[in-house]
Amino acid sequence: MIYHFIANPEIVDFFRDTAGHEAGACIDSEHQRFTNSAWAWIAQTAVLLRDAGLPVSMGPELRPDAVNLGLAADLRRLPRTADCFRVSIDADQLRARWSNAFIVQNKAQAGRRAYWVPHWPQPGLLKRDPDRQGFKNVVFFGLARNLEHEEAWWREVCGQFGMQFSVRPPAQWHDYRDVDVAIGVRRFGRKKFNNKPPTKLFNAWIAGCVFIGGADSAYYQVGSAGKDYLIAANERAFTYHLKALSQSPQLGDQMILEGGRKVNRLGLRERTCHHWMELLTREIGPEFERWSETSEPFRHLQLRAGLVMDGGVRFRNRCWRRAKDFCNRAAFWS
Structure with missing residues (x-):
């Protein structure tokens, strides 16, 4: 055949x-x-x-x-x-x-x-530098037009907690070396996007980053919210997660460990x-x-x-x- x-x-x-x-x-x-x-x-x-x-x-x-x-x-x-x-x-x-x-x-x-x-996970993926400490760089791997708000809104919110936000261009979608938090929020709200894959979550697990996603069904189909990734169904939740990561980095470190365990069973x-x-x-x-x-x-x-x-x-x-x-x-x- x-x-x-x-x-x-x-x-x-x-x-x-x-x-x-x-x-x-x-x-x-x-x-x-x-x-x-x-x-x-x-x-x-x-x-x-x-x-x-x-x-x-x-x-x-x-x-x-x-x-x-x-x-x-x-x-x-x-x-x-x-x-x-x-x-x-x-x-x-x-x-x-x-x-x-x-x-x-x-x-x-x-x-x-x-x-x-x-x-499939991102080809040629470069993992987060294991020597990085804390959570400073917040990155969206996708096209800027797919973000819920303008980039300025994301930069302002991240800046409140001493973090930087950026949108990574397609040519650099493989590079997570300086990434601490990967964003996968298409829209705030409860829309499940039942035609979208959990690829961004897989990539974050493989890269060793914290992942903050929206209410996409693909994420909870393969992940455990609060354990190996975070859900930001609205702006308040997103702000809460950034505050928690800035004040208690160990929470993010534990989440990265859980994601690493999960990806060994699914996503590689x-x-x-x-x-x-x-x-x-x-x-x-x-x-x-x-x-x-x-x-x-x-x-x-x-x-x-x-x-x-x-x-x-x-x-x-x-x-x-x-x-x-x-x-x-x-x-x-x-």
Whole structure:
């Protein structure tokens, strides 16, 4: 059985160039590439699974004789024929519902034919300097536009406790050497972001930093709030955590130890690779074999049902966007 990854020419070249080399070292040496879904989900997964011994191929087109794995957006650009078995890697994209199986990044998305896989940790991650004392540098690893408030607000709050705040650019997402507290707050409030992964928490555990996150479901699915990470559901909670870390650094040190213990069981590259191997060989591989034994009319029926469902979801989303736009316009003119 072959596991075929759908990828663009640049990723295909990387896949070919790294053949015969240690996968992890190749990925870490080019960590600057892995800042989008195509590199994080496709390139990384294919190279590491090939290194682990699975029969893996890669190319821009579907293969009728293989398990085809691709980002949902890439599958949408390919022919929707009934002669290929597809696995939609949803990431942050609209699920390709005519696929035969789905891979999701949040446990809340798992269900019938939808399987959760922990996201890979940050390639080339440089851990926090073990000689650092106390908690001074607070860093957000992400795009500034995804922060709840302007950067000035974060700098002001951190400054109240003698701390510095900064947003780390994508080219430095791997560098935690001077980081004491990593931030993963998308929004203050109780929104669970059930389509987002716990990657920022994994990275903080591996790096040896304290992690302060929002109410994201992904964090409490894998972590223990108050023990190996902190939740800041509102501005007051965020301020409280900074005050506690500044006045009682030992609390942060203990949290870092707990995170280190947790990541040894979940979150390391080796554990994620094992999870992928188990999923493909025990779940998706057998599904492909059963599908291969079905009749052509059944495959066409299954494909058509998925297309109808996909059309319904897209129509619903268009209606929702138009209604939201109408409400925004009405509020503007009122």
